[in-house]
Amino acid sequence: MFTVVAEDIAKSYSRKVRALKGVSLSVDKGELFGLIGPDGAGKTTLFRILTTLILPDSGTASVCGYDIVKDYKEIRKRVGYMPGKFSLYQDLSVRENINFFATLFGTNLKDNYETVKDIYSQIEPFERRKAGALSGGMKQKLALSCALIHRPDVLFLDEPTTGVDPVSRKEFWAMLKRLKEQGLSIIVSTPYMDEATLCDRIALIRNGSFMDTDSPSGIISKFDRTLLSVKGSRMPALLKALRADDRVHSCFAFGDTHHIVMNKSVSADVIGSLHSSLLARGFDDVEIKSIAPNIEDCYMYLDTINR
Amino acid sequence: MIKYLIEKEFKQIWRDRFLLVLIPLLPALVMLVFPWATTMEIKSVNISVLDYDHTPLSAKLINKISSTSYFNITAVAMNKREANDHISSGVADMVIEIPNGFEKELVNDRTSSLMVLANAVNGSKAGFGTSYLNAIIIDFAAQMNFAQGAISLNTMGGISVEPYYWFNPSMDYKIPMIPALIVLIVTLLVGFLPSMNIVAEKESGTIEQINVTPVSKFAFIAGKLIPYWIIGVIVLSIAILVSYLMFGLQPKGSIFLLYGISIFFILGISAMGLLISNYSSTMQQAMFTMFFLIIIIILMSGILTPISSMPEWAQVIAAINPMTYFAEIMKLIYLKGSTLADLMQYIYPLVVFFVIIFAWAMLSYRKRG
Numbered sequence: 001m002f003t004v005v006a007e008d009i010a011k012s013y014s015r016k017v018r019a020l021k022g023v024s025l026s027v028d029k030g031e032l033f034g035l036i037g038p039d040g041a042g043k044t045t046l047f048r049i050l051t052t053l054i055l056p057d058s059g060t061a062s063v064c065g066y067d068i069v070k071d072y073k074e075i076r077k078r079v080g081y082m083p084g085k086f087s088l089y090q091d092l093s094v095r096e097n098i099n100f101f102a103t104l105f106g107t108n109l110k111d112n113y114e115t116v117k118d119i120y121s122q123i124e125p126f127e128r129r130k131a132g133a134l135s136g137g138m139k140q141k142l143a144l145s146c147a148l149i150h151r152p153d154v155l156f157l158d159e160p161t162t163g164v165d166p167v168s169r170k171e172f173w174a175m176l177k178r179l180k181e182q183g184l185s186i187i188v189s190t191p192y193m194d195e196a197t198l199c200d201r202i203a204l205i206r207n208g209s210f211m212d213t214d215s216p217s218g219i220i221s222k223f224d225r226t227l228l229s230v231k232g233s234r235m236p237a238l239l240k241a242l243r244a245d246d247r248v249h250s251c252f253a254f255g256d257t258h259h260i261v262m263n264k265s266v267s268a269d270v271i272g273s274l275h276s277s278l279l280a281r282g283f284d285d286v287e288i289k290s291i292a293p294n295i296e297d298c299y300m301y302l303d304t305i306n307r
Numbered sequence: 308m309i310k311y312l313i314e315k316e317f318k319q320i321w322r323d324r325f326l327l328v329l330i331p332l333l334p335a336l337v338m339l340v341f342p343w344a345t346t347m348e349i350k351s352v353n354i355s356v357l358d359y360d361h362t363p364l365s366a367k368l369i370n371k372i373s374s375t376s377y378f379n380i381t382a383v384a385m386n387k388r389e390a391n392d393h394i395s396s397g398v399a400d401m402v403i404e405i406p407n408g409f410e411k412e413l414v415n416d417r418t419s420s421l422m423v424l425a426n427a428v429n430g431s432k433a434g435f436g437t438s439y440l441n442a443i444i445i446d447f448a449a450q451m452n453f454a455q456g457a458i459s460l461n462t463m464g465g466i467s468v469e470p471y472y473w474f475n476p477s478m479d480y481k482i483p484m485i486p487a488l489i490v491l492i493v494t495l496l497v498g499f500l501p502s503m504n505i506v507a508e509k510e511s512g513t514i515e516q517i518n519v520t521p522v523s524k525f526a527f528i529a530g531k532l533i534p535y536w537i538i539g540v541i542v543l544s545i546a547i548l549v550s551y552l553m554f555g556l557q558p559k560g561s562i563f564l565l566y567g568i569s570i571f572f573i574l575g576i577s578a579m580g581l582l583i584s585n586y587s588s589t590m591q592q593a594m595f596t597m598f599f600l601i602i603i604i605i606l607m608s609g610i611l612t613p614i615s616s617m618p619e620w621a622q623v624i625a626a627i628n629p630m631t632y633f634a635e636i637m638k639l640i641y642l643k644g645s646t647l648a649d650l651m652q653y654i655y656p657l658v659v660f661f662v663i664i665f666a667w668a669m670l671s672y673r674k675r676g
Contacts (some may be wrong), residue, residue, distance in 0.1 A: 051519050053675055072675065073521060081519040087512030091322045092315065103311040104520040146516070 001065075002026040003154050003185040004033075004050060009059035011045050019045040021208040022059065027154075027187055027201075032180045034199030035189035036299065042208040043189040044084060047158045050187070051081045064153050077105070080147035084158040084189075086139050090132030094123055094142055097131050098149060105150035112149055119175055120145045137168030144175070155179065157188040161195065173198050193296035204299050211302040216295055223293040223301065225249065226262040226270060232278075232286040241281055247274065250304045254296070261301050308522065312530025316504075320534065330496065334542045337492045338549035342481040352436040355382040355399035357390045362410035368447050372403070377439050394426050401425045401436050413451060474642040485556050486637035487610035489546040494604065494630055497539040497573050501580030502597040504531055505672070506587045518674045528669045532577050539573035540566065559644030565637070568654055572633040575661035582668040603628075610634045629660045 004027040011020045020042045027033045035043045048054045050063060052072035060067070066074040088097045098120070102108050113120070123141050126134065131142060140160055147155060157176075161169045173195065180186055180200075188199065196202045196216050203213040212219055232238045235258070242251040242260055247270065251260040262270055271288045278286050293301075320326050354372065358365050373380045382398050384390035393399040404422040412419035423440055425433035508514040517527070543566070551557050558565055580597060587593035605611070607621055608630035614622055625631045632653040639645035639653075 053515065053518055055675060076519055076521045079519065081516070083512060083515045085512045087514075087516045089315070089319065089513055090511070091319050096315070096318065100311065100315050101516070101520065103308060104517065104522045106308070106521070 001029070003029050003031075004061070004063050004187065006046075006050065006061035007059055009046065009049060009056045009061055011042075011049060011054070011056050019208055020049075020056070023203075023205070023208070023210050024059075025203055025210070025213060027185050029153075029185055030180055030183045031185055032176060032198070032200045033185070033187045034196055034202040035187065035205055036191075036193060036196045036202050036295065037189075037205035038191055041205045043205060044158055045208075046205075047081070047083075047156050047187070047189065051079055051156050052076060053081075077150070078153045079156060080150070080152035080154070081156045082143045082147045082158065082160055084160075084162065086143060088131050088139075088143055088146060091130060093128050093130055094134070095127040097142060098146055101146040102149045107150050109149065112151055115151050116145045116148050118178060119148070136164050137171070140164055140168065140172060141175075144172075148179075153185065155184055155186045157186065159189055159191065161190060161192065169195070193294070193299060196295040202295070204302060206299075206303055206306060209306075211299075211306050219295065219298050220293055223298050225264065225301065226266060227291055227293050227297055228260050228262065228271065228274070229254070229289045229291045230258045230260060230274075230286055231256065231288075232283050234283065238278075238283055238286065241278065241283065245274070245277070250301065252300050259291070259297055259300075261297070261304075309526050309530045309533070312522075312526060313533050316531065316534040320538075326500070330538055330542065331545055333496060334489075334492045334546040335549050337488060338485070338546050339553060341488050342484050342550070342554060350377060352378050352401060352432060352439070353381040353399045354378050354440075355384050355390055355393035355402045356380055357384040357387065357402055357404040359407040360405045360409040364410035364413060364451075365405045368405065368444070369403075371447055372440070372443055375439075375443065377436070390424070394424065399426075400429070400432060401440065403440065413448075481554060482556060483638065483642065485550045485554060486641040487634055489543065489550065490608075490610065490630060490634045490637050491605060492546055493539055493542050493569070493573065494576055495601065496542050497535050497577045498580050498601050498604075499594075499597055500538065501531065501535050501577045502583045502587075502593045503580075503590055505581060505584035506590050506593040509588060510590060524669050524672050524674065528578075528581060528665070528672055531581055532574060532665070532668075535577035535580070536570065536573050539569065539577065543569055543573075556641070558641045560640035560646065564647055564650070565640050568633070568636055568650065568657065571654070571657040571661045572629055575629050575657060575664055578661065578664040578668045582664060582671060585668060585671040585673075604630045607631070608634050627656075627660075629657055632656050 004025070006026070007024045008022045009020055009024070010018075010022045012018045023042070023046065025033070035046065037043055045054070049056045050061060050068060052068055052075050055069060060069075062068065063075045064078045066072075066078075068075060089100070092100065098109055098116075102112070109116075109120075119141050123134070123138050123145070126138065131139065134142060144157075144160070147157075161172055164172065169192075176186055176188065177198075190196070199216065201213065201215050202219065204211040204219070212222070214222070230238065230242065235253070235256075239251060239253060239258055242248050242258060247263055247266050249261040249263045251258055267273065271290065275286065275288055320330075356369055358369065369380065372378050382393045384393055384402065387404075390399075390402045390404065394402060402422075402424040404424070406419070406421060409419050409421065421444070423437055425437050427433040505514070508517070547558075547562075579600070583596050583600070584593050587596060603624065607614075607617070607625045608628050609625060610630070614625045614631065617625065636645075636650050636653045639650060
């Protein structure tokens with residue numbers, strides 16, 4: 001029995017803006033599901049549909065066995081939603097915010113303290129501080145506490161780590177892991193590819209469609225091309241030269257190296273031949289290595305073949 | 308749950324320094340300043356005198372005119388052109404022209420004529436000025452006839468009308484303006500504040516977080532409305548208190564009745580604010596829409612101009628305007644001391660307005676797009 005099931009969900013904001021073009025997903029109980037994709041891919045729209053804030057144009061979905069259109073009232077009692085933008089009352093204190101949302105769900109902090117303790121105890125020393133005066137990481141913890149205060153069955157987190165420092169991000173994911181272990185289903189979206197491997201399963205979303213849905217290792221194992229990392233002194237010129245090479249399928253700047261995906265029909269000694277052809281064009285200090293793909297490589301590759 | 312929603316609204320208002328100062332200060336200032344400014348009374352009309360007669364009698368008339376508090380003799384003209392210049396340059400609002408032989412005619416024939424010119428750019432000033440001046444001249448003529456032992460049958464008809472103004476015997480314009488100003492300031496605050504409220508939650512994103520909770524539409528809207536009713540009562544009380552302290556004016560009728568009826572008006576106007584807020588997606592939109600509506604409500608409520616002299620279509624708007632009824636109720640309780648039975652006909656429309664707008668505000672609050 002899946003906690004969240006969506007089938008062929010589509011949503012357009014206007015004739016030109018088609019935010020979702022028919023996506024399907026299913027999330028198991030106690031599963032951490034990641035939606036990975038850039039800004040504007042449709043992540044937030046999908047969240048808003050699943051949390052019953054907007055209606056889809058077509059497709060069906062159910063959350064905890066309730067239909068998102070008919071039984072939205074039941075769903076609202078059972079889901080926790082943390083929007084991408086911090087949307088608690090900045091002029092209310094930490095304690096007032098959590099009490100307020102607890103009351104709206106017909107509960108209180110005392111009864112559910114155990115559920116949020118792990119997270120809330122970290123911000124408890126600042127209970128009297130206004131939410132607007134909290135740091136980014138603490139705001140996220142407060143928002144997560146407010147989303148958890150009514151013991152939801154499913155948690156929807158829309159880009160919870162965007163704009164949060166690396167240490168807090170790590171902490172946040174550790175918290176999600178612990179929540180998952182308590183049997184909570186979590187759907188989280190993120191534009192950070194490195195966070196994808198922390199999920200049980202992920203969907204790579206692009207322009208309102210899923211390119212693939214699988215476990216992170218499953219997605220990586222499907223990558224069947226040769227992937228090389230190239231480094232040299234004249235990086236911009238190198239990128240141009242590599243893109244012009246007909247053995248290269250696609251090439252992207254990736255930190256201080258270029259990652260290139262080779263075409264299928266390349267020979268075994270592709271590194272050597274690429275090295276010599278680059279040397280012939282005046283790139284005398286290039287370093288070429290064969291590397292294992294990560295999620296970002298898979299995303300970029302799928303992005304090029306789906307274009 | 309509603310209790311907690313209300314508590315939250317008050318916490319937010321309490322922490323907004325600007326609102327905390329604005330809510331008591333605005334009604335106090337309005338009641339202190341505006342009764343002096345919003346008067347229809349015409350004072351200090353400037354007059355240019357064009358006296359061709361130059362006799363003791365004409366001098367006496369001029370003296371009589373200048374001795375009133377309404378008129379100042381600001382210029383003396385030698386000829387018609389000069390008199391016209393005085394009007395066009397703004398030196399004088401009116402010209403009184405006394406013809407040659409004025410005294411002689413008046414003494415011999417007991418009748419004479421003079422000319423009064425008024426600059427009608429400011430219509431009410433010209434109108435009131437002319438009629439005041441007329442009254443002075445008639446009075447002057449009556450005195451003249453009496454002084455000469457003649458009975459003024461022809462000029463005065465032997466009857467003099469002594470007007471008595473009920474409910475405001477001294478025709479002090481501040482008195483009828485005060486209840487209207489109280490209504491005005493209450494409308495402004497309980498109209499604008501809620502119109503900014505829901506849209507502010509939309510802009511800050513907090514509405515998303517509310518919308519995913521199981522809170523009902525009724526609880527949400529009622530939780531927004533009740534704080535503004537309380538604010539409205541505070542504003543009303545400050546305005547009533549200031550007008551009593553400053554002008555010694557207190558309602559002739561029951562103050563409890565006044566507060567009781569104000570519930571429907573304040574809730575109705577606040578619900579209208581929330582309605583606008585529901586339909587707006589930015590504070591700016593809400594602000595301008597509300598501004599437009601409030602102007603219509605004020606202009607077509609009869610507090611500035613009488614409804615009976617409006618064209619029919621405007622009278623229709625006035626008839627659905629809640630301020631029309633509340634302004635009337637305030638005036639009647641304040642000046643006439645009307646009772647509940649007298650006021651029922653004005654209360655029904657307020658209740659209907661509130662019920663319709665509240666239902667509309669509740670239904671238009673969409674928890675999903």
